[in-house]
Amino acid sequence: MSFRKVSMIFICVSIGMLISCTTTRKSNRSTKFASNPVVAHRGAFKKNGFPENSIASLKEAIRLKCTGSEFDVRMTADDSLIINHDPHFNKLEIEKTTYAELSQYKLSNGEKLPTLREYLLAGIADNKLTRLVLEIKPSGLGKERGKRIAERSVELVKELEATPMTVYISFDYDILKKVIEVDPKASTQYLNGEKSPEQLKADGIAGADYHFSVFKKNPGWIEEAKKYKIILNAWTVNDAETMDWLLKDGFDFITTNEPELLLEKTRK
Numbered sequence: 001m002s003f004r005k006v007s008m009i010f011i012c013v014s015i016g017m018l019i020s021c022t023t024t025r026k027s028n029r030s031t032k033f034a035s036n037p038v039v040a041h042r043g044a045f046k047k048n049g050f051p052e053n054s055i056a057s058l059k060e061a062i063r064l065k066c067t068g069s070e071f072d073v074r075m076t077a078d079d080s081l082i083i084n085h086d087p088h089f090n091k092l093e094i095e096k097t098t099y100a101e102l103s104q105y106k107l108s109n110g111e112k113l114p115t116l117r118e119y120l121l122a123g124i125a126d127n128k129l130t131r132l133v134l135e136i137k138p139s140g141l142g143k144e145r146g147k148r149i150a151e152r153s154v155e156l157v158k159e160l161e162a163t164p165m166t167v168y169i170s171f172d173y174d175i176l177k178k179v180i181e182v183d184p185k186a187s188t189q190y191l192n193g194e195k196s197p198e199q200l201k202a203d204g205i206a207g208a209d210y211h212f213s214v215f216k217k218n219p220g221w222i223e224e225a226k227k228y229k230i231i232l233n234a235w236t237v238n239d240a241e242t243m244d245w246l247l248k249d250g251f252d253f254i255t256t257n258e259p260e261l262l263l264e265k266t267r268k
Contacts, residue, residue, distance in 0.1 A: 031164050034129040036266045037247070039068035039255040041236050042085060046257050051107040053083045055114055055122045061130055062123070066259050068131035068167065069123070073116055075139070075149045076102060081116035081156065087140060089113060095141055116156055124162050132165050133255075135191075136179070138172040150178040154186065169209050180204055189233055197225040207231030209255070212242055222249055240265070 043050065043057025044064055050057040053071050061069035072085040080099035087094055090105040103112050114122075123132045136153055139145035150170075157166050163186070168179045171191045179186050189207030190200060193214040200208055208225055212234040215222055225232050234246050235255035243262055246254050256262050 031128055033131055034065045034067040036065070036067050036263060037251060037253050038064075038066045038259050038262045038266065039070055039131075039133055039233070039253050040064070040066045040259040041070050041255050041257050043069050043071065044259045047260055051109055051111065053085055053114075054107050054109060054111050055119060056109055056111065058119065058123055061259065062127045064259055064263060065129050066263070067129070068133045068253060068255075070133040070135060070169070070255060071119060072135045072137055073149065073153055074137050075145070075152070079152075081149070081152060083114045083116060083119050085137075087137075095139065095145075116153065117160070120157065120160050120162050120166075124160065124165055127165070130165075131167050132162065133167045133169060136168060136170045136172070136175050138170070138175065143172075143174060146172055146175050147178040150175045151182050154179055154182040158183065167207075169207075173203075173205075176205055177203070189231060191235070197221055197228050197230040200230050201228040205230075207233055207252075209233035209235060209253070211235055212237055212246065215246075215249075226250075237262075 040061035042052035043054065044060040045052045045057035048060060050060060058069050071083050073081055074084055074094050075081055076094055076099045077096050078098040082099060084094060089102050092102060106112055134153060136150050139149060157163055167187045167189060168176065169189045169191055170176050173190060176188045176190060179188055188205050189209035190205050191209050193210040197208055208230055215234060222232065232251045233253035233255060234251055237243055237246060237254050237256045238258050243254060243265055247265065254262060
């Protein structure tokens with residue numbers, strides 16, 4: 001066999017291996033989420049007494065195979081992205097305190113206050129079923145800072161290759177628009193409740209994630225959302241009667257502090 005033929009065979013084999021490796025990497029990133037509608041609010045914290053928004057509560061939501069686990073993102077004075085619902089932690093105002101100062105105080109289970117990087121890494125490890133529902137809290141220091149938090153959050157999600165696992169939610173419409181600007185393919189849901197499904201569709205927002213009372217006041221929005229293929233999510237649903245109503249109306253997601261109860265209902 002000539003040198004030329006050997007070289008051509010080598011090149012073809014190399015290209016084939018490269019394509020195969022690329023295809024394998026892509027297939028490994030594919031995700032099939034749990035088929036239930038259960039989104040654990042601030043993780044599955046209540047039953048086992050875990051701190052809200054802790055990595056322990058996130059891991060429990062993943063263990064339960066909830067379709068999503070919600071958590072809250074804020075930014076410290078030194079621009080560290082951290083996980084906490086309230087604007088204060090241990091009586092310290094998060095946006096005016098450095099992460100080094102905040103992290104001196106532990107959560108009730110001994111965990112340190114998690115950074116977004118740590119939380120995302122915990123959320124993507126050994127998890128193929130549970131979405132990471134990332135709520136970006138509006139900044140008390142102004143709209144532009146809120147947009148900056150959105151930009152940095154999306155950039156970190158991209159860096160960690162967690163985009164397929166992540167849904168972005170916020171009470172601030174401009175924050176969601178910033179998310180879409182940074183990543184046009186990002187999945188977003190609006191929380192505040194005053195926008196119709198038609199308006200969300202026009203603005204490229206994928207979902208209406210409203211308090212369940214909003215849908216009771218505007219029952220026509222349920223069918224309108226289905227018409228425009230807007231995702232339906234309701235928060236924070238903790239009683240059996242409301243769960244039953246939302247399940248009957250075919251909501252895509254139901255956010256709850258009682259994921260075990262809702263999971264039990266979906267199995268009946």
